Amino acid sequence: MSKSYAVAEEGRYKLLKQILPKSVVRILLSVRAYAQLVINYVYDFSRYHRASCMGEAAGNVEQYDALITMNYHRLEKGLSLREPKPFFGKQVVEYLLRTIEHHQREYGSRESTITALNTISFYIQWHEKQDLHSDYISNLKTDLANIISRLNNPSPHIAKGGVNARVFRDHANDEEINFFFNERHSVRHYSAEPVSTDIINRAVYLATFTPSVCNRQSWRVKAFTERSKIDHALKFQNGNRGFGHTATVLFVVSAKLTTFVSPSERNQGWIDGGMFAMSLINALHALGIGSCPLNWSTDAKRDKSFRQAFGIPDDEVIIMFIAGGHYEENYSVCDSARISVDNLLTIN
Numbered sequence: 001m002s003k004s005y006a007v008a009e010e011g012r013y014k015l016l017k018q019i020l021p022k023s024v025v026r027i028l029l030s031v032r033a034y035a036q037l038v039i040n041y042v043y044d045f046s047r048y049h050r051a052s053c054m055g056e057a058a059g060n061v062e063q064y065d066a067l068i069t070m071n072y073h074r075l076e077k078g079l080s081l082r083e084p085k086p087f088f089g090k091q092v093v094e095y096l097l098r099t100i101e102h103h104q105r106e107y108g109s110r111e112s113t114i115t116a117l118n119t120i121s122f123y124i125q126w127h128e129k130q131d132l133h134s135d136y137i138s139n140l141k142t143d144l145a146n147i148i149s150r151l152n153n154p155s156p157h158i159a160k161g162g163v164n165a166r167v168f169r170d171h172a173n174d175e176e177i178n179f180f181f182n183e184r185h186s187v188r189h190y191s192a193e194p195v196s197t198d199i200i201n202r203a204v205y206l207a208t209f210t211p212s213v214c215n216r217q218s219w220r221v222k223a224f225t226e227r228s229k230i231d232h233a234l235k236f237q238n239g240n241r242g243f244g245h246t247a248t249v250l251f252v253v254s255a256k257l258t259t260f261v262s263p264s265e266r267n268q269g270w271i272d273g274g275m276f277a278m279s280l281i282n283a284l285h286a287l288g289i290g291s292c293p294l295n296w297s298t299d300a301k302r303d304k305s306f307r308q309a310f311g312i313p314d315d316e317v318i319i320m321f322i323a324g325g326h327y328e329e330n331y332s333v334c335d336s337a338r339i340s341v342d343n344l345l346t347i348n
């Protein structure tokens with residue numbers, strides 16, 4: 001299974017060339033590639049169709065969480081503007097109150113609902129601070145108090161929601177910036193020292209600060225530290241030959257499609273999941289752990305077998321693997337040349 005796709009293709013190509021004219025082989029190969037492309041798109045399409053919540057017809061708790069999150073975040077965005085517009089987002093507030101009630105009844109208190117209630121409360125306070133009193137705000141206050149009084153299991157520890165005031169300050173000096181960006185490289189050999197659960201938790205925590213579409217945070221991550229599990233998982237991946245066996249931690253980054261709400265978000269899981277993966281790599285770097293991203297550019301067949309072997313939920317798409325471990329005292333990295341800025345940047 002670890003045999004690379006390109007090498008396997010080359011072998012088949014040689015065999016066909018021996019029995020058929022080159023031009024026919026080329027046509028056959030492109031027809032086959034086209035068919036595979038369609039099959040793999042249909043595979044991805046079906047999963048997105050099954051898992052995501054298109055429109056407002058949420059059907060499960062995670063879809064409701066997503067809709068509530070994206071809507072309370074609309075209020076947060078409005079409140080974070082230099083000059084928030086008085087009474088903005090009335091329809092959003094109305095939608096949230098209605099949906100939170102339903103959500104509470106069906107699923108009890110959730111982080112999403114508590115944060116949404118905190119945000120609405122913040123929205124009311126903001127209007128009061130500006131002396132913007134109206135029937136709308138006083139009715140909203142009553143509605144909010146009623147909902148909160150009906151909460152059977154409030155989680156007061158969740159104090160998030162709304163906006164925070166910040167004062168700008170310079171964050172890093174040149175040396176720190178260089179360390180962070182220039183010294184991170186893909187590392188392909190690791191020491192035998194295990195990576196502690198504390199480090200794994202901290203790295204994942206730091207990566208949760210990754211931005212995501214409407215703060216829906218579709219990312220999920222599974223970390224393996226047992227040798228047998230890492231080795232088993234890496235058998236499904238085609239780019240770890242020669243070093244995978246030295247990894248002492250393996251992350252499988254995925255994205256939960258239940259957090260997406262429309263056909264136009266069909267690729268968002270890969271974007272948000274990819275950004276999270278980069279943050280996780282940077283967090284590991286900051287914590288002194290070397291890592292190497294590992295592609296999951298695979299076909300439906302292999303994706304299915306991996307999911308089956310590792311119990312990956314059907315509503316998640318796998319973004320990539322990340323192998324990691326402590327540094328050895330001396331190690332090499334590829335001198336991965338970068339395209340010059342002149343060749344990739346257009347400033348208009």
Ligand SMILES: Cc1cc2nc3c(=O)[nH]c(=O)nc-3n(C[C@H](O)[C@H](O)[C@H](O)COP(=O)(O)O)c2cc1C
Pocket residue numbers: 184185186187238239240292293294295296320333334336
């Ligand atoms: C999505 C993704 C998949 C990758 N897959 C592999 C892989 O399967 N095997 C590997 O050795 N490196 C893999 N890499 C690492 C790249 O080769 C590496 O990031 C690139 O050459 C730049 O080098 P640097 O990370 O040292 O800066 C992958 C990188 C990314 C972003």
